[in-house]
Amino acid sequence: MVKLESSLSYWMGRVDLNNTIDLVKKYGEVINQYLNEYVPEAAVPEKKIYEAMRYSLLAGGKRIRPVLTLAVNQLFDGDMDEAIPFACAIEMIHTYSLIHDDLPAMDNDDYRRRRLTNHKVFGEGIAVLTGDALLNKAFEIMISILRDGYSLDRKVRVMYEIANASGIEGMIGGQVVDLESEGKFVDQETLRYMHSRKTGRLIVASAVAGAITAGAGEEDIGKIRSYASNLGLAFQIKDDILSEIGEQEKLGKRVGNDREKNKSTYVTTLGLDEAKRLLDITTRSSIESLESFKERAEFLIGLAEFLLHREN
Amino acid sequence: MVKLESSLSYWMGRVDLNNTIDLVKKYGEVINQYLNEYVPEAAVPEKKIYEAMRYSLLAGGKRIRPVLTLAVNQLFDGDMDEAIPFACAIEMIHTYSLIHDDLPAMDNDDYRRRRLTNHKVFGEGIAVLTGDALLNKAFEIMISILRDGYSLDRKVRVMYEIANASGIEGMIGGQVVDLESEGKFVDQETLRYMHSRKTGRLIVASAVAGAITAGAGEEDIGKIRSYASNLGLAFQIKDDILSEIGEQEKLGKRVGNDREKNKSTYVTTLGLDEAKRLLDITTRSSIESLESFKERAEFLIGLAEFLLHREN
Numbered sequence: 001m002v003k004l005e006s007s008l009s010y011w012m013g014r015v016d017l018n019n020t021i022d023l024v025k026k027y028g029e030v031i032n033q034y035l036n037e038y039v040p041e042a043a044v045p046e047k048k049i050y051e052a053m054r055y056s057l058l059a060g061g062k063r064i065r066p067v068l069t070l071a072v073n074q075l076f077d078g079d080m081d082e083a084i085p086f087a088c089a090i091e092m093i094h095t096y097s098l099i100h101d102d103l104p105a106m107d108n109d110d111y112r113r114r115r116l117t118n119h120k121v122f123g124e125g126i127a128v129l130t131g132d133a134l135l136n137k138a139f140e141i142m143i144s145i146l147r148d149g150y151s152l153d154r155k156v157r158v159m160y161e162i163a164n165a166s167g168i169e170g171m172i173g174g175q176v177v178d179l180e181s182e183g184k185f186v187d188q189e190t191l192r193y194m195h196s197r198k199t200g201r202l203i204v205a206s207a208v209a210g211a212i213t214a215g216a217g218e219e220d221i222g223k224i225r226s227y228a229s230n231l232g233l234a235f236q237i238k239d240d241i242l243s244e245i246g247e248q249e250k251l252g253k254r255v256g257n258d259r260e261k262n263k264s265t266y267v268t269t270l271g272l273d274e275a276k277r278l279l280d281i282t283t284r285s286s287i288e289s290l291e292s293f294k295e296r297a298e299f300l301i302g303l304a305e306f307l308l309h310r311e312n
Numbered sequence: 313m314v315k316l317e318s319s320l321s322y323w324m325g326r327v328d329l330n331n332t333i334d335l336v337k338k339y340g341e342v343i344n345q346y347l348n349e350y351v352p353e354a355a356v357p358e359k360k361i362y363e364a365m366r367y368s369l370l371a372g373g374k375r376i377r378p379v380l381t382l383a384v385n386q387l388f389d390g391d392m393d394e395a396i397p398f399a400c401a402i403e404m405i406h407t408y409s410l411i412h413d414d415l416p417a418m419d420n421d422d423y424r425r426r427r428l429t430n431h432k433v434f435g436e437g438i439a440v441l442t443g444d445a446l447l448n449k450a451f452e453i454m455i456s457i458l459r460d461g462y463s464l465d466r467k468v469r470v471m472y473e474i475a476n477a478s479g480i481e482g483m484i485g486g487q488v489v490d491l492e493s494e495g496k497f498v499d500q501e502t503l504r505y506m507h508s509r510k511t512g513r514l515i516v517a518s519a520v521a522g523a524i525t526a527g528a529g530e531e532d533i534g535k536i537r538s539y540a541s542n543l544g545l546a547f548q549i550k551d552d553i554l555s556e557i558g559e560q561e562k563l564g565k566r567v568g569n570d571r572e573k574n575k576s577t578y579v580t581t582l583g584l585d586e587a588k589r590l591l592d593i594t595t596r597s598s599i600e601s602l603e604s605f606k607e608r609a610e611f612l613i614g615l616a617e618f619l620l621h622r623e624n
Contacts, residue, residue, distance in 0.1 A: 105440060129412070129487055137480065140472070143471045146471075159458075163452045172444055172448060173358040173361065179438065
């Protein structure tokens with residue numbers, strides 16, 4: 001454990017990222033185990049949809065959202081069992097959005113996480129239904145845990161946070177703006193509006209879900225919201241930079257894809273240097289929100305740095 | 313009000329269908345008013361998705377599912393205000409499933425309810441997102457009403473019933489079997505399995521939602537479940553018959569479409585006469601489940617007959 005000096009800016013670059021990566025893996029394994037149970041293999045007539053759900057859900061990926069949920073829950077000494085169903089529901093929502101975004105009628109991507117996209121393997125019809133099924137399943141899981149009658153207020157609040165973040169005022173709304181912006185010049189403000197909805201709100205909901213399930217106070221929830229909001233923005237800027245200059249092999253999908261599709265990104269709008277500068281500032285803002293948690297925030301700080309330095 | 317004789321079989325054909333139709337309209341208007349409020353017009357950057365949601369959601373349609381919810385709620389002297397959000401959520405789920413089913417990758421239909429299908433007007437990308445948005449919104453509405461803390465057990469039970477009926481064990485599963493069966497011979501058993509999931513389970517959930525929100529007892533819920541299960545089957549058989557022999561003008565979509573697409577229906581599997589016979593038997597079974605409710609069931613009986621005789 002690194003000792004805290006007077007300010008968190010001292011901290012940046014001093015977190016042992018190996019610890020961070022180990023913990024990301026540990027949380028990720030918990031999530032994978034539960035996802036595997038929530039969507040089992042099935043020998044029913046509609047078994048193809050179970051296969052298709054598992055294909056995309058268990059395809060790897062960084063599991064940033066559910067990791068955030070579990071990590072924030074642990075920051076506030078929560079019971080991880082209460083956070084896990086929400087973490088899994090969020091990962092299902094994220095996965096469904098990727099499957100639908102990859103469809104020919106949207107981003108038309110053939111590869112995702114180094115594998116063929118869902119519709120390339122199962123066909124477009126099944127891919128649409130697989131997305132639908134994952135969204136529906138996410139809610140089924142959350143409703144199931146309401147039935148035990150315990151901590152109902154907290155659970156309902158988390159569910160609403162997630163549902164709102166994934167709907168038209170959140171992820172879906174952002175995707176609409178993205179789709180509508182194709183081929184047009186998009187200024188920084190619109191880009192930010194779009195991404196804060198398309199990816200930002202669900203990342204915020206992931207972190208806030210961890211805080212609420214752990215019974216964190218409103219002030220602390222606010223700090224976590226601010227951390228995750230900047231983290232989400234940084235995540236998107238980094239994605240745009242990698243999409244422009246990353247190595248295809250590490251990325252698992254084609255480089256330069258956004259530019260070919262005439263998509264506006266932080267790189268096309270701001271230029272590469274300015275995008276990198278904004279990434280640094282945003283990562284720093286993210287970390288600064290955690291100041292009052294002192295060394296207990298080490299993992300979340302490491303996570304922000306890990307995302308800053310990632311190559312895929 | 314028609315006087316009840318010793319058995320409900322006496323009743324069939326004696327309900328004044330004009331009363332039934334008036335009440336269907338009255339309930340339908342309540343639903344339309346709330347749907348219009350739940351998905352308002354919006355002047356935000358993503359306004360196109362609001363337009364697309366409203367285009368399909370407010371396109372008319374028989375509103376059978378939400379009408380069932382309200383009517384069953386009233387049969388048990390429920391507070392209609394408690395049933396309305398669930399009725400609207402169910403109609404949103406039904407509408408999203410139609411939008412996705414109509415996509416080129418699935419049924420590839422150009423017309424629905426006498427209008428161009430969603431993807432023909434807004435494009436395939438927006439149509440996928442519109443379906444996603446309606447499913448998500450359905451859950452947002454149901455979660456919202458959990459926050460008032462009233463009748464929580466009943467509400468959670470209704471939500472689970474709906475979520476399960478619309479997921480892989482219900483509607484989506486049925487649609488997968490449907491998609492997988494295209495171009496293959498399908499026997500009556502498989503057809504029944506497919507339809508009981510694809511349309512049956514959500515119709516049952518609609519009726520059961522009405523009963524649970526009104527605080528009906530388990531035995532009565534069982535009778536309603538049985539009624540709705542047969543009603544759903546009858547509804548599908550009638551759909552298949554209309555799709556084969558209905559008048560295109562009244563139907564609002566092309567006749568003979570199923571046959572051209574090599575889709576198995578009750579008509580292609582059983583032949584027209586046997587399909588009509590099964591429709592009669594099923595409608596009768598549906599009505600018989602209501603025997604103990606005596607004349608209070610008049611509307612639900614009328615609804616079954618109305619669906620039996622409908623021309624679109």
